Structure formats: structure tokens, C-alpha cells
Amino acid sequence: MLSCHHLSMNYGSKQVLDNLHLDISKGEIVSLVGSNGCGKSTLFKILGRYLFPTQGRVELEGKNIFRMKFKEVAKKIGLLPQVRREFMDISVETLVSYGRYPYLGFSQRLTKEDKGFIQWALDATDLYQKKDQLLSTLSGGERQRAWLAMALAQQTEILLLDEPTTFLDISYQLDFLDLIYKMNQERGLTVFMILHDINQAIQYSHRLLAMKEGTIYIDSDTKKIPMEKLLQDVFGISGTTFYHGDTQKPYWIPKNKI
Amino acid sequence: MSKNRKKNKKIILFVCFVFFIASGFLSIVQGAVYISLKQIFHLLLYEREGTLHQILWNVRIARTVVAGLVGMCLAVSGVILQGIMGNPLASPNLIGVSSGGGFMACMIMVFFPEQHYLIPAGAFIGALTTTLVIYFLAWRQGIEPTRLILAGIAVSSFLNAGIHACTVFYPEKMIGAIGFTVGGLAARSWPDFWMIAPYGFLSILITLLLPQKLNILSLGDEVAIGLGMNVEKIRFLFIVLSSFLAASAVSVAGLLGFVGLLVPHISRIFFGSDYRYVLPSCILLGGGIVMLCDTMARCLFSPIEIPVGIIMALLGSPFFLYLLRQQRKG
Amino acid sequence: MSLKKRDEKLRLCSVIIWIILGVTGCISGTPTIKIEQNQEMLSFVDAFGDEVEVPMHPKRVVCLYHSYLELWDLAGGSVVGRVQSDQPVPEKAQQADIVGTTGTPNIEKLLVLEPDLVILSPTMNGKDEFVSLLQQQNIPYLALRYDTFDEYLKVFRLFTTITGRDDLYQKYGEEQRKEIEKLISQAPQDKKPKVLLLFVTAREVKVRFSNSTVGSMLEDLGALHVAYDAQLSQEEMQIFSMEKILERDPDFIFIQTMGKVDQVQERMKMELETHPAWKTLTAVQQEKCILLPKELYLYKPNDRYIEAYEGLARILYPEVFGE
Numbered sequence: 038m039l040s041c042h043h044l045s046m047n048y049g050s051k052q053v054l055d056n057l058h059l060d061i062s063k064g065e066i067v068s069l070v071g072s073n074g075c076g077k078s079t080l081f082k083i084l085g086r087y088l089f090p091t092q093g094r095v096e097l098e099g100k101n102i103f104r105m106k107f108k109e110v111a112k113k114i115g116l117l118p119q120v121r122r123e124f125m126d127i128s129v130e131t132l133v134s135y136g137r138y139p140y141l142g143f144s145q146r147l148t149k150e151d152k153g154f155i156q157w158a159l160d161a162t163d164l165y166q167k168k169d170q171l172l173s174t175l176s177g178g179e180r181q182r183a184w185l186a187m188a189l190a191q192q193t194e195i196l197l198l199d200e201p202t203t204f205l206d207i208s209y210q211l212d213f214l215d216l217i218y219k220m221n222q223e224r225g226l227t228v229f230m231i232l233h234d235i236n237q238a239i240q241y242s243h244r245l246l247a248m249k250e251g252t253i254y255i256d257s258d259t260k261k262i263p264m265e266k267l268l269q270d271v272f273g274i275s276g277t278t279f280y281h282g283d284t285q286k287p288y289w290i291p292k293n294k295i
Numbered sequence: 296m297s298k299n300r301k302k303n304k305k306i307i308l309f310v311c312f313v314f315f316i317a318s319g320f321l322s323i324v325q326g327a328v329y330i331s332l333k334q335i336f337h338l339l340l341y342e343r344e345g346t347l348h349q350i351l352w353n354v355r356i357a358r359t360v361v362a363g364l365v366g367m368c369l370a371v372s373g374v375i376l377q378g379i380m381g382n383p384l385a386s387p388n389l390i391g392v393s394s395g396g397g398f399m400a401c402m403i404m405v406f407f408p409e410q411h412y413l414i415p416a417g418a419f420i421g422a423l424t425t426t427l428v429i430y431f432l433a434w435r436q437g438i439e440p441t442r443l444i445l446a447g448i449a450v451s452s453f454l455n456a457g458i459h460a461c462t463v464f465y466p467e468k469m470i471g472a473i474g475f476t477v478g479g480l481a482a483r484s485w486p487d488f489w490m491i492a493p494y495g496f497l498s499i500l501i502t503l504l505l506p507q508k509l510n511i512l513s514l515g516d517e518v519a520i521g522l523g524m525n526v527e528k529i530r531f532l533f534i535v536l537s538s539f540l541a542a543s544a545v546s547v548a549g550l551l552g553f554v555g556l557l558v559p560h561i562s563r564i565f566f567g568s569d570y571r572y573v574l575p576s577c578i579l580l581g582g583g584i585v586m587l588c589d590t591m592a593r594c595l596f597s598p599i600e601i602p603v604g605i606i607m608a609l610l611g612s613p614f615f616l617y618l619l620r621q622q623r624k625g
Numbered sequence: 626m627s628l629k630k631r632d633e634k635l636r637l638c639s640v641i642i643w644i645i646l647g648v649t650g651c652i653s654g655t656p657t658i659k660i661e662q663n664q665e666m667l668s669f670v671d672a673f674g675d676e677v678e679v680p681m682h683p684k685r686v687v688c689l690y691h692s693y694l695e696l697w698d699l700a701g702g703s704v705v706g707r708v709q710s711d712q713p714v715p716e717k718a719q720q721a722d723i724v725g726t727t728g729t730p731n732i733e734k735l736l737v738l739e740p741d742l743v744i745l746s747p748t749m750n751g752k753d754e755f756v757s758l759l760q761q762q763n764i765p766y767l768a769l770r771y772d773t774f775d776e777y778l779k780v781f782r783l784f785t786t787i788t789g790r791d792d793l794y795q796k797y798g799e800e801q802r803k804e805i806e807k808l809i810s811q812a813p814q815d816k817k818p819k820v821l822l823l824f825v826t827a828r829e830v831k832v833r834f835s836n837s838t839v840g841s842m843l844e845d846l847g848a849l850h851v852a853y854d855a856q857l858s859q860e861e862m863q864i865f866s867m868e869k870i871l872e873r874d875p876d877f878i879f880i881q882t883m884g885k886v887d888q889v890q891e892r893m894k895m896e897l898e899t900h901p902a903w904k905t906l907t908a909v910q911q912e913k914c915i916l917l918p919k920e921l922y923l924y925k926p927n928d929r930y931i932e933a934y935e936g937l938a939r940i941l942y943p944e945v946f947g948e
Contacts, residue, residue: 118521
């Protein structure tokens with residue numbers, strides 16, 4: 038559905054992405070992990086059309102996304118970037134309503150249909166009760182959910198998320214990921230997310246990608262990840278791998294120091 | 296709760312409107328020559344000739360209207376820039392409008408002193424050209440607000456230095472420059488109004504259709520692109536609009552500071568960040584404040600007039616600080 | 626001649642001739658002169674209100690204000706240094722070194738010339754530092770300003786006393802005074818035309834008053850300034866209410882501008898006649914708006930004062946003085 042071919046990006050002499058290939062199929066949850074500086078953010082920005090790659094193509098259902106109309110792409114791909122300006126004095130509902138922007142005509146008026154989607158997004162993120170509250174009154178987790186609601190209101194088939202849980206409390210992190218998972222299961226939402234917690238990434242995705250030095254080093258079904266390779270080569274750490282009884286997916290803990 | 300907030304905002308907007316009308320009214324009623332209210336009605340409706348009518352219509356009302364328009368243009372220009380730069384310190388000065396207009400005016404004053412009537416048009420063109428130069432200097436695969444601000448500061452400094460150089464090398468020719476640099480509306484009349492009205496009103500109208508775009512642009516480029524906005528195109532459009540507005544004002548009133556920077560802030564103190572309210576209120580507040588200050592400039596030391604820029608700086612800053620303190624409490 | 630010997634000289638001096646020139650000497654900048662009998666130093670109260678001493682017959686004069694250069698030249702003085710200017714330069718002064726512009730004189734170039742007298746204006750930039758520098762270096766200086774004819778006479782008197790050229794004072798001072806008095810007496814006493822004197826630059830129109838050169842000339846000739854109540858301070862010009870101008874409807878509007886008259890004439894006429902407010906004025910409709918040539922009216926007329934007065938008189942009272 039969404040794929041990258043021969044993607045390269047350099048800033049001057051610095052090669053950030055190097056001949057990267059990527060393929061995300063419909064209905065999948067794909068997570069990307071990697072250490073700092075491996076190029077994850079750059080990849081995300083290119084997928085989000087914020088940057089132009091030096092070389093290579095990004096294709097959405099076969100079409101080059103840089104040749105498509107902005108709004109056309111926005112109806113298919115939703116984003117939750119890490120960097121954004123937050124205005125605390127808008128209401129949750131207002132923020133979520135911005136998600137309908139690609140569908141609005143010249144008059145910028147919200148139709149009944151638009152309002153319906155906004156309501157649905159608020160329900161799905163459990164924020165309907167708080168829709169009139171200002172963003173400043175929400176907790177960190179709730180705010181993140183509000184942004185997610187905006188992306189959901191966009192009614193896209195794919196959702197791209199850049200480290201959505203990095204600054205949240207653990208309970209909010211899990212709530213958020215559960216929500217993503219639910220969207221995937223119930224509505225077939227395709228998800229591509231950059232996460233920093235390897236275990237979370239494995240538990241909540243179908244497929245895991247690991248980036249190293251500007252290219253995809255590991256691309257594997259989460260049940261079959263080469264854990265040693267992942268921990269050692271990509272992160273330079275050593276750990277002990279266990280397998281989760283229910284899901285059959287690996288999880289790791291750092292090698293015991295004592 | 297949101298209904299209350301919306302209602303509050305609508306009430307405050309109405310108050311802004313009342314302020315605007317009241318300022319205009321005061322400006323028409325007050326002047327160096329005393330004209331009573333009754334006389335005003337009489338002169339406007341019946342007696343279309345005579346000195347008093349001339350004074351009222353061609354001097355006072357014309358100047359009021361120009362002041363209002365200049366205020367509106369500058370305030371809207373400032374609020375647009377603050378929105379697209381994401382920087383609350385952005386003002387029309389940043390995109391080189393003031394320095395570009397001022398520099399062009401200087402060039403005319405120094406090299407073509409006989410053609411001083413060219414100054415308004417020259418300032419307008421200078422302002423716009425400078426904005427475009429700054430834009431293209433800052434362009435590298437698109438515009439990043441920070442780069443734009445830096446380019447703006449660099450070019451403005453350069454042009455300002457040029458203006459100062461003129462005062463050093465050609466002091467006799469630059470005698471009149473002070474009024475221009477502080478900003479004033481003396482002897483402005485209908486021709487000045489008609490000169491900027493088309494650009495001013497058109498730009499304001501276009502901007503009024505676009506507050507939502509400003510709202511989304513304010514969320515950051517990545518988010519805006521993600522929502523399907525062609526950020527580069529929209530940002531360019533807004534910069535051009537802002538430049539048109541500020542250039543119009545500069546060509547008529549000189550380098551009137553304060554309005555473009557602080558009126559948007561005042562507006563945001565009342566309305567928050569939603570441009571659907573901030574924009575119209577800037578129009579009303581900007582126009583009202585300039586009209587009010589101009590009235591004071593004309594009347595405080597009548598029959599002498601002070602450049603309106605001085606009044607605005609003296610009154611505006613303390614008032615703004617006061618508002619800032621209020622906001623912190625509430 | 627240095628100031629070090631000042632005290633000594635004062636003790637030697639026997640008779641002091643006081644020429645007190647005007648009560649307004651200190652404020653308007655025209656000097657109150659005390660001339661010492663021994664003819665070596667001259668002391669007076671300058672435009673800063675300070676009592677200063679300058680040498681008689683100075684040999685190395687630097688003039689930092691171009692408008693005074695002509696007057697100094699007229700008084701028979703010569704200069705070794707002057708400032709850059711667009712205005713015409715007297716022949717003798719053309720050889721002099723240039724030490725900067727009116728606004729910003731170059732201190733080094735000035736000092737290199739080893740002046741024994743510096744002529745300056747009280748309105749120059751950075752005057753405090755500059756003056757204290759001159760005082761440190763013991764360089765005598767003259768700070769003055771003059772606008773009206775009376776003030777001109779006083780300053781000219783000072784200059785000619787310094788140069789010792791009383792004959793020039795008679796020629797360009799006294800003679801002119803007599804001629805001008807004669808002219809003024811011929812002006813009709815009862816007419817009292819209303820005048821507005823404007824200085825137009827760029828987008829600014831400012832009004833000038835009876836304390837300005839042309840303003841005082843007009844007043845001498847019996848005209849009334851429409852902007853009589855507009856003087857806030859010692860400022861030369863102010864922005865004046867357009868409303869008042871319309872209300873008071875002057876008979877004549879005199880316009881001073883930096884540009885060349887013939888080039889500005891057409892345009893100015895057109896502007897006045899199309900401006901909604903200006904065009905309703907009597908003076909505009911009757912074509913009594915006069916652009917004053919800058920050589921005679923913007924710069925100091927000096928030896929051409931009589932010509933300047935005549936020009937104005939002819940405009941104000943064509944029936945008496947001819948066109």
C-alpha cells in the first residue's frame with residue numbers, strides 16, 4: 038500500500054538515508070525502531086511529505102505521493118508528528134475538527150457528515166465527555182489522544198505516528214497503544230509507527246522494522262524476530278529474550294548485571 | 296461550557312466593534328476647528344459647500360477614514376505574519392516592509408527631491424520588492440519560518456543602514472525624513488485613501504476568507520501538510536497579502552510601528568488563538584486604535600499636530616503591559 | 626593665539642566696550658559681544674549661552690556649518706577648512722580642505738589643520754563631545770545661529786569685528802539695513818495680508834513662523850502669519866492643522882522646498898489644485914501660491930537681503946512695488 042523504493046537522503050555530505058526499501062501492506066501494524074541518528078525521523082518526514090528525498094520514490098497504492106495533490110494524500114494518510122505547535126486555548130472538539138480539513142470546500146463549513154466523523158473520533162478516543170474542554174486542562178495522555186482523534190477524524194486508511202508515546206506516563210502509553218490496536222482490529226486501520234520501546238513495538242505490531250545507518254537492517258514478522266541481531270547489531274546491547282505465552286512474541290530484558 | 300465561551304467571544308467582538316465606531320465618531324467630532332454635532336449633521340446632509348464643509352469632509356473625515364484603513368491594514372498584516380511564522384514577535388518590519396519602503400522613500404528624497412510626489416508609490420513598490428527579495432533569499436526547498444525571520448532581519452538591517460547613511464551624507468535632503476520614520480497622517484485626504492483602498496480592502500477581504508488556514512498553519516508545518524495543506528503555496532500567499540497590506544499603510548502613513556506588533560497580541564489576549572475571532576478583532580482594534588491616537592495627535596496641542604506614531608508608542612506600550620498583567624492573573 | 630594667555634590679557638585690558646546686542650541674545654543664539662580694547666581677543670556669549678573668547682584676525686579658520694561660510698567670506702574672512710555641501714562655495718573658500726559633512730565633521734582632519742578658530746552651529750550632532758574636545762585642545766570656537774535680519778546684523782557685526790573689516794559691515798550690513806527700512810516704510814500699513822509659510826519636503830508639510838528667516842521678513846513687511854499660535858517651542862517648524870489653515874484662509878501661501886523651483890513648479894501647482902482640501906483655499910484659487918527659490922530664501926540671503934525683501938514685497942504688494 039505504502040512503499041519506499043531506493044530512498045536516499047543526504048544533507049550535504051552526510052548520508053542520512055541510504056537506498057531504503059520499505060513496504061507496508063494494508064491492515065498491518067508496522068513498527069520502526071532504531072537508535073538515535075539512524076534516520077527514523079527523516080524517514081517519517083519524507084513519508085509525511087515534509088521533506089523531499091534526494092533520490093528514490095515513495096508510492097501510495099502505486100502512485101508517487103509527491104506528484105499527488107496534497108489533499109488527495111491527506112485523505113489516505115493521516116499523521117501524528119512529534120513536532121507540532123500546541124495551542125492550549127482551543128477546545129478538544131476544535132482540534133479534532135481540523136482533521137476534516139482535506140474534505141472541506143471553499144466555505145470551510147462542516148457538513149453533517151463531517152460532524153459525524155468528528156463525533157466518532159471523539160468517542161473512539163473516549164474524549165467525548167471532554168470535547169468542550171480546552172487542551173490546557175487535559176493531561177498529557179489525554180492531549181495525545183486528542184491529537185490522535187484529529188488524525189482519526191481524517192478518516193484515512195493509513196496512520197503514521199512518530200514516537201507517539203515517548204513522553205507519556207506508562208499507563209497512558211499502554212492506553213494509547215491499545216487504542217491503536219483496537220482501530221486496527223475493528224476498522225482495518227493500517228498503522229506505521231516509530232517507537233522507542235522495543236518490547237512495546239513487538240507486542241503491538243505485526244511486523245517490526247529496525248533501522249541502522251540509514252537503511253532497513255531488519256524487516257521481520259514480530260513472531261520471528263532475530264532478537265540477538267536486533268539487540269546487538271542495531272542497539273549495541275545484550276539481553277535475554279523470552280517468549281510471551283499467549284502471543285508467542287519475544288520480549289527482552291537487559292542481561293543481568295548482578 | 297463551550298457555548299458560554301462562544302457567547303463571551305461574540306460579546307467581546309461586539310465591544311471591539313463599538314470601540315471602532317466610537318473611535319471613528321470621536322475622530323470626526325474632534326478637531327482643531329470647533330464644529331458642533333448639530334453642525335456636523337447639517338454639513339453632511341444639507342450644506343455641501345463652504346469652508347466648514349471642506350474642513351469636515353476633506354480634512355477631518357478623509358483623515359479619519361485613512362487612519363482607520365491604515366490601522367486595519369497594519370494590524371491584519373501583523374497578525375498574518377505572527378500566524379505563519381509561529382513567532383509572536385513577528386511584525387511587518389520583519390518582512391522588510393518598513394525598511395524597504397523607507398529606503399525607497401529615502402532614495403527619492405535624496406536623488407529625486409523634485410519628484411517627492413512619487414514617494415507613496417515608491418514606498419509601496421519598495422516594500423513589496425523587499426519582501427519578495429527576503430522570501431527568495433530564505434528559500435531553500437521551501438521556507439522555514441526561522442530562515443525567513445533571519446533573512447528579514449539581515450535585509451532590513453542593511454536597508455536601515457542605508458537609510459541612516461543617507462541622513463549622514465545628505466542631511467539637508469533628509470530633513471523631512473523624520474516624519475516618515477515615525478509615522479504620521481498630516482494632511483492626508485481622499486486621494487491617499489483611494490490610493491490604498493483597493494489594495495487594502497481587497498487584501499483584508501481575502502484574508503477574512505482564510506482564517507481557518509491560518510489556524511491550521513499555526514499547528515506546525517508537518518501537521519498542516521499531514522492535513523493536506525499545500526504549506527508553501529499558502530504561506531507564500533499569506534506573505535504576499537501581509538506585504539500588500541503593510542506596504543499600503545507604509546506608503547500613506549510612513550513607518551508606523553506598534554500597530555502591527557501589538558494589536559494582534561491585544562487581540563489574542565481577548566480571544567486566544569482562534570483566527571476566526573482574532574482576525575476580525577484585529578481589523579476593528581487596529582482601525583480604532585489608530586483613529587483614536589490620530590485624534591489625540593491632532594487635538595492635544597492644537598493647532599499643532601504631533602506625528603501619530605509618537606502617541607501610539609507613548610500610550611500603547613503601557614496599555615499593553617497592563618493587559619499582559621491582567622492576563623497573568625486571570 | 627591660545628587661551629592660556631587669556632587671564633594675562635584681561636589684566637592688561639583697560640577699557641571694555643560693551644555692545645549688548647539684544648535681550649534675546651542667549652536664547653536665539655545671537656551673541657552678546659564684549660570687545661576688548663587691546664584688539665587681541667574678543668569675548669562674547671555664544672549660542673550655547675557660554676561666554677567664550679576668540680582671537681581677532683584668526684589665520685586658520687575652519688567653518689563647520691556651510692551656511693555660515695558665505696557670511697564669513699562676506700566679512701572678509703578666509704578658511705582653511707570647510708564642510709561638504711551642495712550649496713555654492715565662495716571662491717576663496719574653494720581651496721579649503723574638506724573636513725566632513727555638516728552633520729558629521731571628521732575630528733582628525735579638523736585637528737590636523739591646527740585651526741585657531743572653529744565656526745559651528747549649536748544644532749550639530751554630538752556637539753557636547755565635540756565642544757569639550759575643542760576646549761581640551763584649547764581651540765577657540767564660535768557657536769551661533771541667526772535667522773532674522775536683525776540677528777544677521779548682529780552676527781555680521783561680530784564677524785567683521787573679528788576680521789577687522791568695518792568697511793564690509795558698512796557695505797553689507799548698514800547699507801542693507803537702510804535700504805530695507807526704506808522698503809518697509811513704503812509698504813502699505815493697513816493691508817496686513819495673511820500669509821502661510823510652508824516648508825515642504827517629501828511627504829511632509831510643515832509650517833514656519835516669524836522666527837524664521839523668511840517668516841521674519843514677511844512680518845517686517847507687515848504680513849500676518851496665519852500660524853501665529855502654532856509655536857510650541859524654539860523649533861523652526863511644526864505640523865500645523867489643516868483644519869486651521871482652511872479656517873484662516875491665508876491670502877498668500879509661500880512655499881520653501883529643497884528642490885529646484887522650475888522643476889517643482891508645475892507639479893506643485895497641480896498637486897495643490899487637485900488636493901481636495903488645498904484647492905478650496907483662496908490663495909490656491911487665485912494662484913497666490915509662491916514657490917520661493919532656495920538660493921535666496923532657503924539659504925541665508927546674507928548680502929542679498931535687500932533683494933530678498935524686494936522679492937517678497939513685490940508679491941505682497943504688487944500695486945506698490947510692481948510685479
